[in-house]
Amino acid sequence: MKIIATILCAAAILTGVTTVDRDLFKICEQSSFCRRCRKVEPNNSPFELVPGTLNTFDDSFTADLVNKNNGHIFVLNVEGVQGDIFRVIVDEKTPLKKRYRVTDALKGPAKPHSISVTDSKSEIIVTSGQNKAVIQASPFKIDFYRSEVLYVSANAKGLFKFEHYRTKPVSPPEGEENKEQEEPRDDVDNEPGAWEEDFNSFHDTKPNGPEAIALDFTFPQAEVLFGIPEHADSFALKSTLDGEPYRLHNMDVAYYELNNGMGLYGSVPVIYGHGTNGTAGVFWMNAAETWVDIYNEKNVPSLIVSEPDDEPLAAHFMSESGIVDAFILLGESPLNTFKQYTDLTGVAPLPQHAAFAFHQSRWNYNDEVDVLNVSANYDVHDIPLDTMWLDIEYTDHKKYFTWDPNTFPHPLEMIANLTELGRHLTIIIDPHIKVTDNYNVHKDLTERDYYTKNKDGEVFEGECWPGTSGWPDLFNPDVRKYLADQYLLENFNTTTQDVFIWNDMNEPSVFSGPELTMPKDNLHNTEMGTYEHRVVHNLYGHMQLMSTFDGLVRRGEGKLRPFILTRSHFSGSQRYAAIWTGDNTAEWGHLQASLKMCLSEAVSGFSFCGADVGGFLRDPTSDELVERWHQTGAFLPFFRAHSHMETKRREPWLYPEATKLVIRDAIRKRYTYLPLWYVLFYEHERYGYPVMRPLLGHYPNDPEAFAIDNEFLLGDRLLVHPVTQLGATKVDVYFPRNSITGEGDFWYDADDFTLFNSVGYVTVPVNSYKIPVYQRGGAIVPKKEVIRRASTLMKNDPYTLIVCLDRFNEANGTVYDDDQRSYEYRNGKYVYSQIEFKSNVLSSKLIDPTATFETLAWIERVVIAGLDKVPQSATLSTSSKRITLDVVEHQRAYTIRNLAVNIAEEWEITLNY
Structure with missing residues (x-):
């Protein structure tokens, strides 16, 4: 029986099979809508704006869009969204039935931003703050600018496709002529799989017929594209022109393969383009099966890190159904662009x-x-x-x-x-x-x-x-x-x-x-x-x-x-x-x-x-x-x-x-x-x-860092390069170039405070215990060094502050705590402190003085690495005491013990020379 056979395949992990059964899963050629979208002739877009249909509002405009091949009318809606974002929506003007629109992906309604619209016969210019969108009427194209720099173009390749809902064509009885259809037709009707489709032994009835949408996005400033998880592949997206597109279709794939774009368990349709001139992103809000082609005009099959004279990198989104609903993220820097996306879709709330x-x-x-x-x-x-x-x-x-x-x-x-x-x-x-x-x-x-x-x-x-x-x-x-x-x-x-x-x-x-x-x-x-x-x-x-x-x-x-x-x-x-x-x-x-x-x-x-x-x-x-x-x-x-x-x-x-x-x-x-x-x-x-975070998040002007995915940052404080090779006795750690100074940051080995201050790869020896972790000079990291059977028992244990100084003998960091279980922190029941070292003074100031939280946890120890001279002692000052503490040198750092100050207190430690 078909069911029994399929169950055996699905439960391959119980039957001794040790590789993914690719025959169970489609490739693009076996998906009719992907085939159709992929074979659209580039640079020959049939879509254009309909003159005289512009309607403007405070935060958006609409205009009719026509497919010249079949005369079908669509509505283009361009909206300004707070936070340097544009939203582009395309839907049928008079569909046979309402098409599905994703809503639950957003944390709430997108907040509108006022726009101004300038209309001419050939283009419409929409200005929103320092950004603008230039909509070309024929052929239809939208260019998105930030501060007069072009960051994203939609339909620059002319791959836009929107298959409108239609009735299924009926063949006339034998001997009778085919009566003229009540609606315009195109060659989609005759495509294999357009109206029903088989895969393996399964039949898809497709009651609505062909309904695919597709649109290409070009990133003129990008030297690398990344995003659109989940795939067991490199961080930097590869060219797909000679192979399979990346697939976004949630599936249960046991023994999934590495280094390809096969769909896995999750689908997150957001992509970013980054280069030394800035960052932009596109969030394609569509929950149907989606394939994404990554374009490099030179068709380089390796990781895409383009040369300056290359054609712009591009992504071609192809979805089986739904509407075009795309957010254009013009954040300029990587972190700002990532934040634009979480401003729309939300963040991970602080868990227990x-x-x-x-x-x-x-x-x-x-x-x-x-x-x-x-x-x-x-x-x-x-x-x-x-x-x-x-x-x-x-x-x-x-x-x-x-x-x-x-x-x-x-x-x-x-x-x-x-x-x-x-x-x-x-x-x-x-x-x-x-x-x-x-x-x-x-x-x-x-x-x-x-x-x-x-x-x-x-x-x-x-x-x-x-x-x-x-x-x-x-x-x-x-x-x-x-x-x-x-x-x-x-x-x-x-x-x-x-x-x-x-x-x-x-x-x-x-x-x-x-x-x-x-x-x-x-x-x-x-x-x-x-x-x-x-x-x-x-x-x-x-x-x-x-x-x-x-x-x-x-x-x-x-x-x-x-x-x-x-x-x-x-x-x-x-x-x-x-x-x-x-x-x-x-x-x-x-x-x-x-x-x-x-x-x-x-x-x-x-x-x-x-x-x-x-x-x-x-x-x-x-x-x-x-x-x-x-x-x-x-x-x-x-x-x-x-x-x-x-x-x-x-x-x-x-x-x-x-x-x-x-x-x-x-x-x-x-x-x-x-x-x-x-x-x-x-x-x-x-x-x-x-x-x-990827290295490019904090080192956006260092091209060598763009495609690195065997090391990463935790916040802006730690750089981690795990040992992931059999028999490794050394690893090559890349230390990136600081965009502001043009030099390498100071990086301190988290185990012994060995200092690294150059740019480039450094070969670091490792033994079986070694985890190459480096604290950035200029960062302060809170730790707890009393280890108990469970973290819940460490709640009131003492903190150690690890202070690693930068080239200017400065550092800063933060400490946060609450009851670690409830939502009371959203009611002001927490402590959040800024720790800063400057001019030989380490201080703690409450970031939110109105927040209150009673805790028994205290700062017990401070370790400072990178001092250029030896302190003789340290003076601790709080609102209630002033005491002198010893400073002990150990492993290229200086330790001050017995502070005994509550983490909710404000205090200062002055180094004495």
Whole structure:
């Protein structure tokens, strides 16, 4: 049977298959809309503005747009958006039915910005602040300028395509002439796959026929393009003209391949172009299957870092359905442009502090005893741990919101045992629902008519982990509320407020479906009407996150911050959940890919990103790989070890003692930096900048840094170059050029304060314990060096401030703290301090003096590196005391101890010479 065969393919990880089955997934040539969009003749656009149709408003204008090939009329809408952003919308003027518009990706309505419009016969000029858009009438094109510099052009290549809704052509009875159609036709009607399409044994009915849209964007100032995750590929996007476009189509891909643009679990349709003259971006807000061609006129197949005389780099977005809805981001600098995107789609809200600590997971821990034994062994081996995770086997026969009565008969006791140790439990909740009469969730969804429907309007059933399953219609707000209610303690009373949630398989993964996901002609009841799955596919997981987040907020009575991990994601999902790179493999290449993938996600809004430490699939090829993966994970935002049920157990103490100690050292190092992670994520929520950053984020005028993706920055404070090569005894670390000084910044080895102050690659020796991490001169980093079994027990422990001076003997940084669990920080219950070193004085000033937070945590120690002369002593001054402290020299730095000042105090330390 087809279903059984497909299930076996989908569950290849259980049948010994160790490579992705590419036959299960389409290439562009097998997708009719991608074929059609890709073969549009360039530089011959049939679209032009219709004279006399301009309508102007305070913040936008509209004009009619005609396709000269068939006479169909569209409406162009150009809006000014606050923050140096333009929005371009194109839709049919009189469609046969309303086309779907994405709304849930944005954190709220885009804030309008006033514009002025100048109209002539050949062009329309729209001015918004220091930016302008010049719309050429024929052929249709829009050029976007910032301060009179051209940053983005839309339809400069003439690849714009918009397939209007139409009725299906009917062949006349034999012997009769074909009557003239009531609407203009074009050759799209005759394209194979335009009106129905087969792939493998699946048939897509396509009731609306061809409905694709496409538009090219050129970046004249760019030397590198990046973004559009999720792909297991380089950070800098490659030319696709001789191969496959990058695909944005959320799918469950086991054993995914490296170094290609195949679609994976998430789709974030934002792209950036950066060069030494500035940065710009395009957010293509469309949730349908999308392919993106990357253009380089010289067709260089390697990483795109263009020469100055090259043709401009460009991206060609091709979506199966929806409308054109694009935001043009004219931020000028990389960080400003990243912020423009998060201003639209939101940031990751500050999670509970424990979420930044170490997580231990496996598919699956056997029972309650197993869970508690693993937790206990972390204590035996003096390795900190904050969260234990349970995969699908904890449930009663894959029925979510239940527990297996045999293996997990006392979940509340198990949770309490973890909580008493300062730890948490995370459990998985997938969107598929087991079809069985003895499951209350299934019965409720059936009785309330809450399931997704097939093309015929009947409940859609497919195969997933429980066997025959249904999928809640998460686009219906009533369905989302029902599922959110299931998290409330009166319904899920075998959990507590301390339990975190993991949403997986939410692409959605359907083992019996085309490309292992939901048929495109399924039907959803949205707030805008009934739409096919094809137009909303990439949003399905996002809608589950909205539901889960709502449920957890209400479970905590609006007081506790939820923590959710998701696999599927779309633009804006960062507002609800952290992400990870999915079912990776225990190989060196996948370790290397984790950096590239999380960098691409970070600039696309997803700062809270990680990868399964050790690799999910297969057994690690060596103990060294496990060591290096823990070291790398310790400096990625989300730090979780996870593995497949058919792999060997991987808890640290199961390895040789030498490996266990390296793992232990890496995890403990993570815990020392928790104050840094906490302040960086608070500042991410407050200011919108990514936490993990590519080098070009702070070194935008150093072309050598543009494509580097084997090292990264944490904020502007640390540079991290993990060891990701087998047998490495040295690594080549690149230290970038400062845009202002033209020199290299000072960089201090985080272990021994060795100073590096040149530009370029430096070969650094490494041993098994070494993680090449460098603190920027001019940065101050808060740490906690008392390590306990869990981060929750470190709350009131003392801080150490690491002060690394720049060329001018100055430095600054920040410290942040709150109750680490609740939303009270949004009510002013926090401490946020600016720490500055200048003129031989280190001082702490409250950034928000009106904020108040009582804490027992204090500054115990200060370490200063880079002083050009030896201080004899230091004087500490606060509002209540003035004392003299000793200064001790150690490892190229000077240490001042016993400060004993509360982190909520203002104070000064003066160095005495």
